[in-house]
Amino acid sequence: MSVQDEAVVPRLAEAAIADDVGLLLAKLHAAGSVLNNKALAEFGLRERSYSVLRLACSGLEPTQRELAEFLSLDPSQIVALVDELEGRGLVYREQGRTDRRQKIVLATPEGERLHAGASAAIAACEHEQLAALTDAEAATLRKLLRKALWA
Amino acid sequence: MSVQDEAVVPRLAEAAIADDVGLLLAKLHAAGSVLNNKALAEFGLRERSYSVLRLACSGLEPTQRELAEFLSLDPSQIVALVDELEGRGLVYREQGRTDRRQKIVLATPEGERLHAGASAAIAACEHEQLAALTDAEAATLRKLLRKALWA
């Protein structure tokens, strides 16, 4: 059973608000979060912690400040997320190379392994969520979202 | 000062996660919510209450159940939102035409007036948020979001 099998255009989709980008983003984001969190549950992760783990696995050696900015979260929320992942042995903190105030978040081998499984599950969710779009349309959507965010 | 003046592509945008639709939706949605709620403050509204008011003004005579489904909110949350708007004299409840359990949410003349101003403000926010996109691109984005949601 995939998503669009249940997708029925509701009566209210005729309303002007159904063209508001804010509402469209909210609805698609909310629907995706439900799928993602459901899929991540078997890995003991949620969207937030998954995002932090994923960036820790990126090879970009993100500082907590960068994680906060990039994930649109408050620095204090990053602390809690990293604490949790660190407590499970999935990531660890390292002192910044040039600034000793900074803490770089890196993945342990176990974190890498968990991420491999989780990212495959998330890719499947994404495919399911965008099942109504062709591959080209999905690529266009990604491109436009990126452009709107980062010009 | 418009949005993309501040938009600098962050270093982490090179990471694989920067192409995850989930993250892109979350970031754009979060940024839009900040703009929208800031703009709605002068009307004493927030995104949620604005959405309910907007649908009450749509002429579609939505029931609370329809509002809940369409806005991806729990029916109990709609109760609180309608209570608040009703208390301010912006909307009122009417018994369902065929089913006396249902309550239709309609706007008062004052609700219509407030909505006229608020919706103009929201349109401006949307324009600002999508400033990096051409009109054609913004239209494509809307179309793809709608298609992903409602096939």
Place this chain on the structure above:
DNA sequence: TATTGTTATACTCTATAACTATA
């Protein structure tokens, strides 16, 4: 028996300010 609206409650997420250590 199922559904609409309602109430209540607990949980997650978000926003804010203050503190420490470094710069």
Place this chain on the structure above:
DNA sequence: TATAGTTATAGAGTATAACAATA
């Protein structure tokens, strides 16, 4: 003085279950 991380707390948003009225 400014910034990175941390702690604490309050507010907003979300999820769930139970109930009365109606179907």
